[in-house]
Amino acid sequence: xxxxxxxxxxxxxxxxxxxxxxxxxxxxxxxxxxxxxxxxxxxxxxxxxxxxxxxxxxxxxxxxxxxxxxxxxxxxxxxxxxxxxxxxxxxxxxxxxxxxxxxxxxxxxxxxxxxxxxxxxxxxxxxxxxxxxxxxxxxxxxxxxxxxxxxxxxxxxxxxxxxxxxxxxxxxxxxxxxxxxxxxxxxxxxxxxxxxxxxxxxxxxxxxxxxxxxxxxxxxxxxxxxxxxxxxxxxxx
Amino acid sequence: xxxxxxxxxxxxxxxxxxxxxxxxxxxxxxxxxxxxxxxxxxxxxxxxxxxxxxxxxxxxxxxxxxxxxxxxxxxxxxxxxxxxxxxxxxxxxxxxxxxxxxxxxxxxxxxxxxxxxxxxxxxxxxxxxxxxxxxxxxxxxxxxxxxxxxxxxxxxxxxxxxxxxxxxxxxxxxxxxxxxxxxxxxxxxxxxxxxxxxxxxxxxxxxxxxxxxxxxxxxxxxxxxxxxxxxxxxxxxxxxxxxxxxxxxxxxxxxxxxxxxxxxxxxxxxxxxxxxxxxxxxxxxxxxxxxxx
Numbered sequence: 379x380x381x382x383x384x385x386x387x388x389x390x391x392x393x394x395x396x397x398x399x400x401x402x403x404x405x406x407x408x409x410x411x412x413x414x415x416x417x418x419x420x421x422x423x424x425x426x427x428x429x430x431x432x433x434x435x436x437x438x439x440x441x442x443x444x445x446x447x448x449x450x451x452x453x454x455x456x457x458x459x460x461x462x463x464x465x466x467x468x469x470x471x472x473x474x475x476x477x478x479x480x481x482x483x484x485x486x487x488x489x490x491x492x493x494x495x496x497x498x499x500x501x502x503x504x505x506x507x508x509x510x511x512x513x514x515x516x517x518x519x520x521x522x523x524x525x526x527x528x529x530x531x532x533x534x535x536x537x538x539x540x541x542x543x544x545x546x547x548x549x550x551x552x553x554x555x556x557x558x559x560x561x562x563x564x565x566x567x568x569x570x571x572x573x574x575x576x577x578x579x580x581x582x583x584x585x586x587x588x589x590x591x592x593x594x595x596x597x598x599x600x601x602x603x604x605x606x607x608x609x610x611x612x613x614x615x
Numbered sequence: 616x617x618x619x620x621x622x623x624x625x626x627x628x629x630x631x632x633x634x635x636x637x638x639x640x641x642x643x644x645x646x647x648x649x650x651x652x653x654x655x656x657x658x659x660x661x662x663x664x665x666x667x668x669x670x671x672x673x674x675x676x677x678x679x680x681x682x683x684x685x686x687x688x689x690x691x692x693x694x695x696x697x698x699x700x701x702x703x704x705x706x707x708x709x710x711x712x713x714x715x716x717x718x719x720x721x722x723x724x725x726x727x728x729x730x731x732x733x734x735x736x737x738x739x740x741x742x743x744x745x746x747x748x749x750x751x752x753x754x755x756x757x758x759x760x761x762x763x764x765x766x767x768x769x770x771x772x773x774x775x776x777x778x779x780x781x782x783x784x785x786x787x788x789x790x791x792x793x794x795x796x797x798x799x800x801x802x803x804x805x806x807x808x809x810x811x812x813x814x815x816x817x818x819x820x821x822x823x824x825x826x827x828x829x830x831x832x833x834x835x836x837x838x839x840x841x842x843x844x845x846x847x848x849x850x851x852x853x854x855x856x857x858x859x860x861x862x863x864x865x866x867x868x869x870x871x872x873x874x875x876x877x878x879x880x881x882x883x884x885x886x887x888x889x890x891x892x893x894x895x896x897x898x899x900x901x902x903x904x905x906x907x908x
Contacts, residue, residue, distance in 0.1 A: 431792050451795035460796075467793040469786050471902075480786050483779070484798035532798070 481531030629865020654839015690813025850901025
């Protein structure tokens with residue numbers, strides 16, 4: 379079986395600095411795959427390279443059988459890949475509803491978009507209550523929900539999430555991770571990047587550990603949770 | 616009655632400034648650059664209408680359409696060849712390029728049309744109105760300018776706030792990367808912004824030359840600077856700001872011409888700008904830039 383998303387040996391530079399030194403991993407259809415690692419390990423760079431905001435000097439990214447290594451960022455979402463970026467990056471000056479509609483930018487069928495909107499509102503009732511509000515006035519948790527709802531509006535096959543727990547209270551973090559599980563159970567493949575390694579490993583089918591631009595370890599989520607070196611470095615035990 | 620007359624012609628002049636200022640502010644909002652060649656697009660629009668109507672003797676309406684079409688194309692072309700290659704360059708490089716494009720356009724006009732000012736035939740054929748037993752006369756140009764600029768401003772506001780491409784423009788101006796992730800083609804959106812801005816500049820140019828019928832290669836320079844001032848005045852990047860800034864600037868300019876001194880009017884306008892910026896550096900409707908960590 380070939381993977382839904384296959385990243386092969388990507389190398390990314392920021393000027394002269396090599397941020398990714400040949401990263402490879404794969405995500406199979408239906409999985410939750412977590413990418414964990416410390417600050418600066420290159421996790422966000424990996425996601426940005428997959429969705430075309432950054433470009434790899436070498437290597438390949440294959441999605442759904444197609445080589446997307448050189449595909450421009452704005453063409454990725456209509457291929458079925460949504461990206462919830464780090465720090466959420468919702469459009470602060472647009473209303474909540476306008477943000478959600480931006481998620482369906484590449485879709486044409488008005489009726490289907492309306493159905494997706496209903497589904498998003500069902501998963502995030504708070505967004506419906508605040509649909510006319512300017513998005514920048516939402517709380518951190520609500521902004522994260524908006525960013526996720528916005529991504530779901532493209533009806534993605536796979537969703538890439540970058541640090542969804544960042545800056546949220548423990549209670550909200552648990553809520554967000556429950557939502558990620560639900561999104562996955564509804565049939566969307568998830569590639570999750572997290573500093574909160576414990577949470578990320580506990581919901582992941584498989585996971586990769588990234589250290590200064592290299593994948594140093596991979597395995598099942600539960601195996602890595604019990605791995606001594608992971609425990610020591612990332613789970614502060 | 617004088618006051619009313621100054622006020623009305625001030626609103627009219629301000630409408631022209633507002634149309635030009637919109638181009639500055641929209642381009643700044645989306646491409647984060649000051650397009651100093653914007654004023655010269657006005658001049659090219661004027662010459663285009665002059666060539667079509669006065670030289671070739673065509674209907675003024677064809678002059679208007681031709682002029683808007685050429686300026687739209689010109690704006691997109693300038694962006695494509697002069698600014699797009701510098702998308703990731705230092706802001707100063709882009710600014711110098713814009714000044715270079717401005718000189719290029721002025722000198723092209725100088726080469727083709729010569730330095731002598733041409734007398735522009737108004738594209739407005741509506742007669743003026745006379746009110747209060749002839750004490751207040753409003754010219755057809757003034758009336759048309761006010762109506763056209765108000766209609767355009769309403770249409771633009773609706774476009775930006777209520778349509779899908781308008782929403783995409785606002786998204787791009789806030790966060791290009793996130794907009795790309797939504798599937799927005801950022802380059803196409805920037806090109807669209809230049810097209811709209813340049814079309815507005817063409818309309819402004821025709822209205823300006825109809826009211827002040829002298830056309831030279833430097834016709835666009837001063838209104839360009841003043842409209843830029845108006846955009847800063849209203850808060851650069853803000854569309855309603857450019858509208859308010861433009862109209863206020865026109866009114867202030869005309870009232871100072873009427874009551875204080877024609878020679879000093881520009882000095883007064885710019886002094887007021889300096890005072891406003893000292894009190895409120897972001898302009899009237901400028902957004903406070905806050906960094907959320």
